[in-house]
Amino acid sequence: MRVGRAERRVEKIVGAVAVAAVVLGGGSYWTGSRVEQEFREGVKLAAEHGVAVNVVDYQRGIFGSTARTDVTFQVPSAEDPSITESVTVPIVHDIRHGPLPALTAAARIHSEAQTTEDNAEYLTETFGEAPSKAKSPLVFDVVIGWAGGRDLSVVSSKIEAEIKGIKIKKFHQSKSGEGASGDSGWDADIVIGGPSFIKSNEDVINSDRIEFKSNMSTADGFKRVYTGTTNIMLEKFHFQGKDDNGAVRSVELKNFHVAGEASVKDGVLGTEVKFDADEIVTKGDGKEAVDHFKLKLQFENIDARAYDTILQTWKGNEDQAQAQAMAAVFQEQVGVLLQRKPVLSIKDASGHWPEGMVTGSFRIAYVGNVKHDDDKSESLPMSNLDSNLQMMVPRALVMRHMSAQASERITDSLEDGEEKEVNVGEETKKQVDKQMAAMLEEGIFVEKGDSLTVDAQLQKGELHLNGKPQQIENLFKLIPPFF
Numbered sequence: 001m002r003v004g005r006a007e008r009r010v011e012k013i014v015g016a017v018a019v020a021a022v023v024l025g026g027g028s029y030w031t032g033s034r035v036e037q038e039f040r041e042g043v044k045l046a047a048e049h050g051v052a053v054n055v056v057d058y059q060r061g062i063f064g065s066t067a068r069t070d071v072t073f074q075v076p077s078a079e080d081p082s083i084t085e086s087v088t089v090p091i092v093h094d095i096r097h098g099p100l101p102a103l104t105a106a107a108r109i110h111s112e113a114q115t116t117e118d119n120a121e122y123l124t125e126t127f128g129e130a131p132s133k134a135k136s137p138l139v140f141d142v143v144i145g146w147a148g149g150r151d152l153s154v155v156s157s158k159i160e161a162e163i164k165g166i167k168i169k170k171f172h173q174s175k176s177g178e179g180a181s182g183d184s185g186w187d188a189d190i191v192i193g194g195p196s197f198i199k200s201n202e203d204v205i206n207s208d209r210i211e212f213k214s215n216m217s218t219a220d221g222f223k224r225v226y227t228g229t230t231n232i233m234l235e236k237f238h239f240q241g242k243d244d245n246g247a248v249r250s251v252e253l254k255n256f257h258v259a260g261e262a263s264v265k266d267g268v269l270g271t272e273v274k275f276d277a278d279e280i281v282t283k284g285d286g287k288e289a290v291d292h293f294k295l296k297l298q299f300e301n302i303d304a305r306a307y308d309t310i311l312q313t314w315k316g317n318e319d320q321a322q323a324q325a326m327a328a329v330f331q332e333q334v335g336v337l338l339q340r341k342p343v344l345s346i347k348d349a350s351g352h353w354p355e356g357m358v359t360g361s362f363r364i365a366y367v368g369n370v371k372h373d374d375d376k377s378e379s380l381p382m383s384n385l386d387s388n389l390q391m392m393v394p395r396a397l398v399m400r401h402m403s404a405q406a407s408e409r410i411t412d413s414l415e416d417g418e419e420k421e422v423n424v425g426e427e428t429k430k431q432v433d434k435q436m437a438a439m440l441e442e443g444i445f446v447e448k449g450d451s452l453t454v455d456a457q458l459q460k461g462e463l464h465l466n467g468k469p470q471q472i473e474n475l476f477k478l479i480p481p482f483f
Contacts, residue, residue, distance in 0.1 A: 031106055032060050032095075034106070035065070036065065039093075040055060053069055053070070053072075054070050064094070064095055066093065067093040068093065070088050070090050072087070073087045073089065074087075088118070089123065090114040091113050093110070094111075095109045095110075106144045106145060106146045107142075109143075111142070112140075113127075113139075124137060127157065137156055138154075141155075186214065186215075188212060188214045190213075191209070191210070192211075192212075204241070207237045209234075214229070215228045216230060219269075222305075224311035224314075225264060227263050228262065230259075233257050234253050234255075234256040235254075236255075237256060238251070248283075250283045253280055255277060257276050264304045267303065268302065268340060269302040269304040270299065270300050272298050273296070273298075274294070278291065279293075280351075285408075288353075289353070289354060290351040290353055293351040294350055296346070297344075298343070298347065300343040300345070303333075306333040309332075310333055313325050314326060341366050343363065355400065356394035357392075358392065358393045358394070359392050361391075362389045364387035367384060368384025369384075381461065382461040382472070383461035386459050387456075387457075387458045388455075388456060392451050394451055396450070402435060403428055403432050406435075407424055410424050410431070411424060444466075444470075445466075456475060456478075
């Protein structure tokens with residue numbers, strides 16, 4: 001009796017294991033089918049965006065699959081850089097799909113670019129030597145979550161550290177209808193964790209975390225006019241590079257946020273973009289640090305049809321023929337654009353410099369009537385513009401910028417041996433004090449406590465600075481203290 005019970009107990013266990021094996025195997029195979037479908041759709045989407053990629057082989061198993069794709073690049077010929085030649089890079093993919101092999105993920109895909117006799121030089125030059133932990137100069141690892149999200153990491157020696165945690169929580173792209181150009185929109189939620197570190201030709205990009213969220217679509221009846229919202233957040237971002245003179249310059253951003261929104265109503269496109277950052281630090285000839293920076297940029301009354309027509313001439317390259325084509329279409333459409341009375345404005349701009357707080361706003365609007373000359377070109381006289389600028393800036397900040405520029409001018413003007421004869425500091429102070437006194441006397445600036453204010457109004461071709469009539473060229477005297 002006991003033996004019978006034991007046998008039945010064993011039968012139940014074996015049966016349970018068998019059922020589990022069928023369920024897990026079937027589940028994995030079903031997941032594998034889904035992964036293969038998404039894999040092939042991804043290849044198709046890449047091909048639609050101009051990437052020459054082809055699935056050479058895909059072998060799907062119960063718990064895993066293998067695949068190979070060939071990606072073809074057009075690169076300048078070594079013998080004649082003016083022409084291109086094809087280089088094909090095979091990529092081998094090792095795929096593990098859940099629920100058991102991939103554990104918490106629907107699938108894990110490990111991909112390595114394969115070096116061949118024909119592509120070795122290109123791969124090495126582009127991606128560097130193979131990292132110590134990989135056989136390939138370019139390695140991808142993708143984790144596909146059960147909800148469809150993606151985690152991506154990329155490794156190559158040119159990318160000196162791993163780009164970690166590219167989490168594609170959502171990316172859906174919809175295509176436009178027959179005969180329309182471009183894509184009709186996308187819905188994306190992407191997070192790039194860090195640190196990421198890229199170095200190429202001594203240019204460095206380092207970021208702790210980047211968040212990108214966007215839901216955009218082409219407006220009804222248009223091909224290139226997108227409406228919707230986009231948000232970008234850089235938790236910590238650093239860029240460093242050399243300019244044409246070999247000087248190292250860098251920009252660091254902390255909690256930098258961009259929020260954009262665009263809409264079309266009654267054929268008019270309006271956009272608004274907000275920028276804010278906890279800290280912005282630039283380094284070059286000197287160091288500039290700004291805290292609590294914010295700015296709102298607005299474009300209003302843009303004729304959506306004319307804007308769409310102009311954008312449709314852009315083909316994604318920057319050759320001379322492309323530039324001429326865009327210029328010609330813009331010339332045709334500028335009259336339509338101006339009839340809407342377009343407005344560009346910067347609002348709520350502020351930031352904290354070490355010397356104090358800077359605030360400002362700017363607005364420029366077209367208020368005239370569009371006139372056609374005999375040659376059908378459009379004229380844009382100053383009398384057709386209405387603009388204003390308000391700004392308050394610490395006097396010490398303006399003096400610091402003016403002193404740096406004056407000191408550089410004086411130093412550059414000295415001949416060999418004159419450095420010991422000229423006190424650059426004293427000469428700089430004399431020039432800056434004289435320049436500031438002249439600007440105050442002319443009414444370019446008005447003193448308000450420890451700050452300088454500017455109120456510029458341009459109406460019907462006449463400029464007033466701080467309530468005083470001025471020549472238009474005096475407006476440019478505001479530029480040197482800041483740039």
